[in-house]
Amino acid sequence: MHIDSLDGRYRIIKILNDREKAKTYLVEDANLSDSQFIVKQLRSASNNSQTLTILGRLFASKAATLKKLGQEHNQIQKLIAYFEENEEFYIVQEFIPGNPLTDEIIQGQPLRERQVISLLSEILEILVILHSYGVIHRHIKPANIIRRESDKKLVLVDFSTVSEDITNPVDNLEYMPIEQVNGNVKYNSDVYALGIIAIAALLGLSGNEISNLQNQKNRLTGEIVWRNKNITVNSKLAKVINKMVRFDYRKRYQYATEVLDDLKKIANVDDDRQKQNYKKLLLVLTGIACCIALGIGTWQLRLLKPVNDAQQKLYQEGVNKYDVGNYEGAIEDFNQVIQSDPKNAMAYNRRGDAYYRLGDYEQAKADSSQAILLNPQDANAYFDRGFAFSELGKYKEAIADYTQAIKLNSQDAYAYYGRGLARTQLKDNKGAIGDFSKAIALKPQYPEAYLQRGILRRRLRQRREAIQDFDTIIKINPSDAKAYYQRGLTQSLNQQKYAALKDYTDAININPKYIEAYLNRGDAYSDLGNKVEATEDYNTILQIDPKFIAAYIHRAIHRFSFGDYKGAIEDYTTALKLNPNDIVAYNNRGNAYLELGNKKAANQDYSRAIAINANNALAYYNRGVIRIKQKNKQGAIADFKKAAKLFQQQGEKDSYQDAKREIAILENNSTPTKVTRLKSGKTEKN
Incomplete structure (x- = not known):
């Protein structure tokens, strides 16, 4: 030792x-x-x-x-x-003297709801601090939460964030979400693990029983089915926990602060239930509309007619199944409700949501359409259909639905955001920025709207405004890796290379497996002449994902820049094994062969690039140079003319002038000497 x-x-x-x-x-x-x-x-x-x-x-x-x-x-x-x-x-x-949470979560002895809410809140407050420093715990389980002997406070221990990169541990699977198992850990991976602990506490499950619970997921959706008839759980608390443990991290709570906010709303379960019963009584007596929360939108007023107890019970069972991720079961229940009451707009709306979750966007659209037909004042149905249209690539129809949802509910920030995304797809940049701005005005703490507006502003060369948007996200959540990364891209375009380096580094510190951040930081290091640092970043990407083609190509460009032509050829060849139709790899490998004097191999690579894409101007240009060296003057002139035409069409003014100059030299019987090489581009990642 x-x-x-x-x-x-x-x-x-x-x-x-x-x-x-x-x-x-x-x-x-x-x-x-x-x-x-x-x-x-x-x-x-x-x-x-x-x-x-x-x-x-x-x-x-x-x-x-x-x-x-x-x-x-x-x-x-x-x-x-x-x-x-x-x-x-x-x-x-x-060393923390005390008892692990395993001593409190005991098999067959469920904790009370208030105890679970208190436990969740205390750990979430720690996670907020942790994540704000860019640290993800990665190893949350009852054994790593200690009730400190001195003050009875909970303490978080055994951070695997330090050891993960060294030992690559694959254990603790009963508390680990799928993205973490696959090496793509997120901040809300910690939220997922804590949600599993909450389920264990509410049901009184041991570690082994949690493992069994993981095997009881919905077959299609992957969602955990945990509520049973033996234990009644407040529906609001259950909804929070369900969102904590969603299979798809994108549908989960993104930040610990969001979970805390929702838990604070469950201050008094009994009062909530009394209020719900009172509202139900009012609805039955007056026939006014019912509002219920659904997804990221809100249910607005819709007319209800009296229903029998059996039908209402069946509908509620469908809602409960939906809430726990059993979308197939929910659809079966809503089918029965619709069969007995073909004019039940809410059942169509809910069934459409379930179809959407299962990826059946056509059926989701059909159900939303039927809900609209039954209740034309249902803003949420238009909102839902807008999302279905977007998934189907029908952006004009999506925009029309979002617009109608906004007419019916002008305060819905999410409808503006959805319409902004659809407008972005149709290149309506001005309209999209207007929608993102309206969403932000209605919901000032809306990171996704700031992010999309910032990305769009950068594309429109409004870089100062874009940086302001990314700055705002970072103020809202200092642990948002995407905001640092996008700001880094913008800094790079402003030639602020050191500022860009810092942003990429911050993104990587938050998410140590952020491949795009490593790639762009490697490019920045390469541009600055930092040979070793750039190589380390490209190598790190390939450790994370050995099949990431862009890393081979960017490392090859880097190697080419300091004269390692054989190393560059080796990387381009590996990239082409992974993707035999990669034009950039063929074009650049041709340049490397040319530097080594292998004109035949260079000519073959340029010709392959042209065969894959007949509009590849650079390949024509470079092949023209090779043909001159092979004394094929007419072939060279033809290639330069083709390159000039394509460069002009693509707005590449400098390259167009280069091609025209080479043509003039050839027609005057001189010898061209210049070879244009594809440069290392910075690719935007949304």
Whole structure:
């Protein structure tokens, strides 16, 4: 063991965990009395020196962030020290006297709703702080939540964010969402894990039973079906938990703050139920419209007629199934309601939502249309049909529906946002910006609207305004990696390369597997002549995803820039194995072959690029140069003329002039010498 090597001060009391890639010890400090700590010893699966260098930087960066976090928040386990030795990494952590949450979540002994809400709120408040520093816990489970003995507060321990890149652990699957299993961890991956804990607490489930619960997911949707007849759970709390554990992270709560806001609304369950019963009585007596929450929109007023108890019960069962992600079961119930009452607009609307969740957009559109026919004043039905039309690529029809929804409910920020997205698809930039701006005016804390408006503004060269939008998102949520990334792209266009580097780095610190951020940071380093740093970023991408073609192409461009033509050819060849129709790879590999004097191979690559896309101006231009070297003057003139025509059509003025100049040289019997090479472009990622 090498654990005593830190000034010889730590003595092992006992081994807490002994795994191949990570060992955990309880130790005492020989220099301090009554001081105990947790030490983790991490071993990388790779012995490659370059890989270990990259891991060392990641390890130090993340450990430093955690150390700062523990100093500033007393419900986060303190990181005392971290160091490397003999290709192994060590972290020394605070030992928390107390009991893990596993002692409170006991098999067959469900916690009360108030206890669960309190537990959720306390951990969520810690997550808000954690995520604001760009840290994702990644390992939330009852054993890693300690009820501190001294003040009975909950403390979050055992952060795997430091060890993940080194050991690549794949455990804790019963609390882990699918995107994390696939290596695409998000902030709301922590929210998912906490939602599973809430389910275990409400139902009184052990760890093994949670694993069984994961096997009881809806076959088509992947949603967990957890509510049972033996335990009654407040529908509002159940709705919050359902949204915490959605299979698709995009449909889940995005931030811990959102969950906290909804939990605060469940202050008094009994009062809520009394109010609901009172409202139901009013609806039956007066026949006025009923409003219920659905998805990201709101149900507006719709006329109801008296229904019998059996039909109402069946409808409610469908709603309950929908809420837990059992969309097929919900459709079956709504089918029966519609059969007995063909004019039930709400049943059509709800069934349409279920079809939408299952990806059947045609049927979702049909049901929304029927709901509109039965109740033309149903703004939500227009809103839902607008989303279905958008998914079907019918953006004009979607815009018409969003517009009608806005006429019926002018305060619906989501309808403006949806219409803005559809207008963007139709290149109605002015209208789209107007819609995003209106959505923001109605809902000032609307990150998605700021993001889309910022991206659109950048495309319209309104870069200062775009940066303002991304700045606003970061103020709302300092842990929004996409905002940093998009701001970095904008800074890069403004030639603010160092500012762009910082933004890409912040995005990566928040999301260590943000491939696009690594790619663009690598390009920025390459432009600045930072050879090693650029190579590290491209290599890191390929560690995350060995089939990411753009990383091979960008690394090849980088290698070409400092004369490593053989290395560039190797990368382009790998890219072409992954995609045999990649024009950029053929064109650029041709340039590399040309630099090595292999005119035949270069000519073949340019010709392949042209065969794939007959409008590839650069390939014609470069083949023209090769043909001159092969003394094929007429063929060269033909290629340059074709290139000039295409450059002119594409608005490439400089390249057009280059081609015209080469034609003039040839017609005057001179020899052209210039080769145009495809440059490293910065690709926008929405």
